[in-house]
Amino acid sequence: MTNTAKILLKILLNGDLHENDLEKYLDLDLNSIKKNLKILDNYLITHKLGSIKKYGNVYILEKTNKNLIISLVKLDLLSSKDRQDILCIRLLLDGELNLEKMKEELSISRTTLQKDLKHLKEYLKYNKIEIESKNFKGIFLKKRDNLQIKYTLCEKIMHLFIGKEYLTKYQMKLLSEIDILNSSDFFSKFSKITKEFEIDRFAITFYALYSMKCIESLSDSFIYEGDILQIHPEYPIVLKQLEKMDLKLNFEFQKFVATVILKARYFPMFDLNLRNSFDIFMGNLERVLELKSNEKEKLTKRLIKKYQIGYLNKKYDLFWIRSKIKSNLQVEFGNIIQEIILQSKIEMMYGDILGIADVILDFYIEKEYSKEFKLLFIVQNIWGIENTYYKNIFNYIKTFYPKVEICTETILDFKFGVIEKIEKYDLIISEFENIDFENSKKICRLNIQEIQNILSETILTKLLIKFKNYYELT
Structure with missing residues (x-):
């Protein structure tokens, strides 16, 4: 089982995905992804857990076993990265590694162990x-009471807690040795801290504190000195x-909590x-949107928190899969934002990138509709205009966009030229096919959801033009 195949399993457990989206969640070409999908499919079939089906361009995980995640815990699908993390945790917790014992516990050859150790040594040297x-x-370990050891160990344990649903038998055994606290009691304390200091109850913040508390409980002595944040004026x-x-x-643990609160x-x-x-x-x-x-x-x-969460989700493999995108325009805009984030020299999962794209779109929608904006609805008859249901819809629009001027006319008014200066309207929404202007949109039925989609996509079209024009010019 490869690490990529395990990531694919996590993705497909979260939802069905289009072939193109798989490439966006993994920094690999489609051929490599297909190869790993085959590895994963063979594994699932062999262990009678399910299979991966492709319908059109969409991959779906079909479960044979309803308790697929529970079944995975009983298996040992350890990738090279998993083994390296296990070796790292054992070394940093115990201060030593018995190589013969680890070889037997992980059921690997001496050669495989040596390869894993080589990567681990490079990682530790870097840290x-x-x-x-x-x-x-x-x-x-040469020195056991090193702040960097605590940080590194905390991060590795956090990975186990965050990915608890997907852990294998050996990882669960290791985690059970570490997780010696009353989690409900600690969460109660965490909730009081977040309330007192007005910080978000974010999963990664909780597991940072919880993991370090486990380390403190497992240590003979716990000293927390040397953190750069301890010289911060608010510390x-x-x-x-x-x-x-x-x-x-x-x-000593409160010192760590104080640094986490500041972080x-x-x-950023x-x-x-x-x-x-x-x-x-x-x-x-700033340049593109002027x-x-x-x-x-x-x-x-608005963006900084989303950006931070996207960065941390990628760092700690905290998966969430965006539900199906409604339009090609949204896909196109998401792809542009993904490109800009890549230029910004950071990695982020596609679901988080789409979340950032949403924030930018919402901001621009507010900006555009806070100006004078004339909106015309062309309906079947005067009864439609006077209908309470339609009035409620128009009031709904005005609640969100008070500067938008809403006008309504019937199809007869349009046909007989009663509507003068049609070009004065920024947007025309009509129930009829034959209303065909550059700024007109056809609606299937006058309802809030469809109108909201049209209002959003009108601004999204403008946004796309801005981005495309800028990058063509530069």
């Missing part, structure tokens, strides 16, 4: 964690506030990659 090898004894204030809350948390408040400021990427991304939007300084500030506030 400035020193190790030493002793002949016939194993691998040992001592946050720490005092935590002490006053009387959460029954060790003082939750100001995260403390992650250089994210900050630089977001600045590049906003710079591109944003004024106050507009850029307003859009930044």
Whole structure:
């Protein structure tokens, strides 16, 4: 089982996906994806769990076993990355690795173990964690009370908690050794913290705190010193506030909690990659959309949290799959935003990219409809205009877009030229095929959903033209 095949399984467990969308969720070409889909399909069929079917261009996971996720836990589908993470957690928790024991537990050959260890050593070196090898004894940490060890171990354990639904038998066994806390009790404390400090109850924030608390509980001594955030001017204030809350948390652990609170408040400021990427991304939007300084500030506030979540979801493999997109225009706009994010030197899952595209579209819709905008409805007869149902629809539009001027006329008025200066209307919505102007849209039935779609897609069309013109010019 490859790591890519496991990711595909996670994706398909979350929903059916179009062939093109699979490429967007994985940074691989379609041939590689198809190869891994075949590996996954063979595995599922062999273990009588289900199969992958393709209908047109859509891939669907058809389950033979209703409890597919539960069944997966009983299996050992460990990829090379999974094994490396297991070795890393064992080493950082215990301070040493017995290689013969790990070879037997993971049911792998000596050659495979050596390959995994090579990648692990490179990873630890990159994270400035020193190790030493002793002949016939194993691998040992040189220093066990290193803040970087705590951070690295916390991140690896977070991955296990976040992906708990998809863990294998061995990973579940490892997690059960680590998860020694009363999770309900800790969540209650977490909820009090988020309320007190007015930060979002985000899953990754919770698991960061919970994982580090597990590490503290498993440690002989837990000292939390050396974090750059401990010199932040708000740090001592946050720490005092935590002490006053009387959460029954060790003082050293409260130091960590204080840094997490600051990160939750100001995260992009403390992650250089994210900050630089977001600045590049906003710079591109500012130029394309010709944003004024106050507009850029307003859009930044709306986007920064989404951008942060997208970055963290990718980092911790927190999967969510966007439900089917309604129009080709939305797909096209999502693809453009994906390209700009790639230029911003950051990776993000396609579902989060589409969420960012939605925020930009919503912002631009508000901007365009806050100006003078004349909207004309052409209906069957005067009864339609006077009908309470239609009046409610028009009131609904005015609630969201108070600056939009709504006019209504009948088809007869249009046919006999009663409607003068048709070009003065920014948008014409009609129930009739023969109303054919550049700014006219045909509606199947006058209802809120269809009208909202037309209003959105009218602005989306303008947005697409802006982006295309800009990138053609540059």
